[in-house]
Amino acid sequence: MTAVGAVREVEAGERRAALVPVAVGALVRDGLEVLVEAGLGAHCGYADADYAEAGARIAADAGEVHRDAQVIVAVAPPGDAAIGRLGPGHALVSFLDPLGDPARIRRIADTGATALAFELVPRTTRAQSMDALSSQATIAGYHGVLLAAERSPRLFPLLMTAAGTVKARSVLVLGAGVAGLQAIATARRLGAVVTAFDVRAAAREQVESLGARFLAVDIAGDEQAGGYATELDAEQHHREQAALAAACADADVVICTAQIPGAPAPELVTEAAVRAMRAGSVIVDLAASTGGNCACTVPGGEADVDGVLVLGPLHPASAMPASASDLYAANVRALVGLLAPAGALAPDWEDEILQGSVVARDGAVTSARVAERLAGAGAS
Structure with missing residues (x-):
């Protein structure tokens, strides 16, 4: 069974959570195991007991989440410590600022992990449920x-x-x-x-x-x-x-x-x-x-x-962390559903949404737009 893990945000001022209990319950019903780092929803009014009641396992720290989960979900782009915990068996779903900081995507790719950036989810009707940019901009x-x-x-x-x-x-x-x-x-x-x-x-x-x-x-x-x-x-x-x-x-x-x-x-x-x-x-x-x-x-x-x-x-959306997290977690659940249909990590890489949002896979930077930014930075 594929496990989805959510870690606490460490960036100063970031109070949102990548998963909330309602989304946990939906993922469990989809056939996935869910791990959440203790205290994940502290800023949103969600206690660890709320997550456990929804079917999540409470992990002691981020290290345990990365060790036991194959899909890692977060809000803010990962720092060096979080990138260091990634490996070939991981898929990361998060905001990643891929065009603003393409070097970060290169570092993620070097770990062998797969990474999907919410910033690059196509703006199509079918992808509306995964459009985290819009949900957070509303807040x-x-x-x-x-x-x-x-x-x-x-x-x-x-x-x-x-x-x-x-x-x-x-x-x-x-x-x-x-x-x-x-x-x-x-x-x-x-x-x-x-x-x-x-x-x-x-x-x-x-x-x-x-x-x-x-x-x-x-x-x-x-x-x-x-x-x-x-x-x-x-x-x-x-x-x-x-x-x-x-x-x-x-x-x-x-x-x-x-x-x-x-x-x-x-x-x-x-x-x-x-x-x-x-x-x-x-x-x-x-x-x-x-x-x-x-x-x-x-x-x-x-x-x-x-x-x-x-x-x-x-972080204007973080000023209302409960509502922002509720919407973001729904976006996460929808995108994870493409990565792990029927509870197994078996994405269809021909899917236009996955093609648009994946930025790193199998050790390579897969987004042409990110690769162009990296090439431009190297030339300068």
């Missing part, structure tokens, strides 16, 4: 708005009281992907007046369907495979920044969500634009982990720029 977009509302000195909604009227606040959302759309919806539910920007013209309909105003800028942004925006040339980027500077000056809150896979986040909000905003305004940069959309963002920290608060959370 991040929701939390980003709540964080802004908490730190803002002003209420979001229009209030008419005996003491006077409180004006509805203006929220500007940059990027209308999954996180951005959830941010729009959440800000609207809180009563804010929302404007959103995306370089993809196709995003207008989605933005307006949520009741927000679409900020049109005269640039011809394209959409690449997977729904992400392509990078703009220098002249387009300058026009984009100028238009957004004017929009930021009118906003009480700016939520930044724009990212490009395998590349630094585009700088959309310049320092001059931040300094032109009203004191008391708040910027939440959900792209902080890849450098940020705001020039003043401190990844993992905050900055006060002439009275404008700039927040750069690195």
